[in-house]
Amino acid sequence: MPTGLEVAYRTLIAVVVLFAMTKVLGKRQVSELSMFEYITGITLGSLAAYISLDTDASWYLGIIAIGVWGLVTLGIEFLQIKSKKARDFIDHKATVLIKDGKIMEDNLKQVRLTTDELMEQLRKKMVFKAADVEFAIMEPSGEINVLLTRDNQPLTPKHLGIKVAPEQEPQTVIMDGKIMDEPLATIGLSRQWLNTELNKLGVPIENVFLGQVDSYGQLYVDLFDDQIKVPLPQKKAALFAILKKCEADLMLFGLTTRHKKTKEMYEQCAKQMERVIAELKPVLHR
Structure with missing residues (x-):
């Protein structure tokens, strides 16, 4: 066999073997690899x-070596x-x-890290003072994770005693102008519902590059034609306004009526x- 064809043949075999080995060993980012995996x-x-290139040696010996390395790696991962x-x-x-707040x-x-390197890693976490750090730890992967002191942590709804609704994964229901039936079925919606929502926006399906439905059933679209502006869904805001109006009307009726029982009924x-508004506010104000 000519040398060129033999190299191409061996390279193809090596690619297939490496692909199979990577599928078996799993997928982890380079930054997450252990030293042995690296x-x-x-x-x-x-x-x-x-x-691929050592044509003077038997190619199957390389396959055996790759197999042994793969088995050893699998064994170590199982042991871990x-x-x-x-x-x-x-x-x-x-x-x-x-x-x-004290540097150890x-x-x-022990980890052979200089002060300059530590400060560089802290700055990558948007921390510029070591005294603002409650706890910093270097993980086995080499990444440094930081916990700020309570005074320097950003405020969250939990700190303010505000309840927020859980967020679920948005479903992509339109991609490249085509309807995705499986995500629609996942959230219990149909093509008819989707077409109705598109009609409300005045957008044809062919002009939709990407369409997503959030956990509250609101459709957001990105169009092929970037010059066209699509209004954002206002269902939640409209519902909140209606509820507030109902509350105001009930209070007004209670203030204007002279009948005692009727007044008590309106106030109640x-x-x-x-x-009801207080319970729904976290959902309607997302």
């Missing part, structure tokens, strides 16, 4: 090059899943770098409406 990746690449001690030995433990100098030396209904 070494394994380099070794498998070198073995694949050996299979089953044993905490194995995980700590192979990937190392997480290391505390800052505690209560000995731990910095107004209080009930106020409670």
Whole structure:
């Protein structure tokens, strides 16, 4: 066989073997790889090059080597899943770098991290003062995670005692001008509903590049023609306004009537409406 064809043949085999091996070993980002997994990746690449270009050697020996490396890696990953001690030995433990605003100098030396590198990592987390850090830890992957002191943490609805509705994954129901039936069925909607919503917006399906439905059943569309502006859905705002108007009307009726029982009835209904609005406000004000 000519050398060129043999190299092409071996390269094709190496690509197939590497693809199969990566499917078996799973998918993790480079930043999440352990040291052994990083070494394994380099070794498998070198073995694949050996299979492709070393025409003087038997190509099947490279396949055997890749298989052995793959099996060893799978064995180590299985051991890590089953044993905490194995995980700590192979990937190392997480290391505390800052505690209560104090930098742990000995731990910095242990992970071979300079003060400049630590401050650089903190700045990437939008932290510019070590004293603002309650807790900083270097994970086995090398990433540094930071917990700010309570005074420096951003306010959330929980801090303010405000209840918010849970957020669910938006479903993409239109893509490249075509309706996606499976996401529609997932949220219990039909093509007829979708066409009705598009008619309300005055947009043909062919002009929709992307259409998504949020967890409250509101349709948002992005058009191929960027010059056309599509109004945002206002159903929740309109419903909130109607409820507030009902509350105001009930209070007004209670103030204007002279009949005692009727006044009490209106006031009671107004209080009930106020409670309903308070419960629905987190949903209607998203």
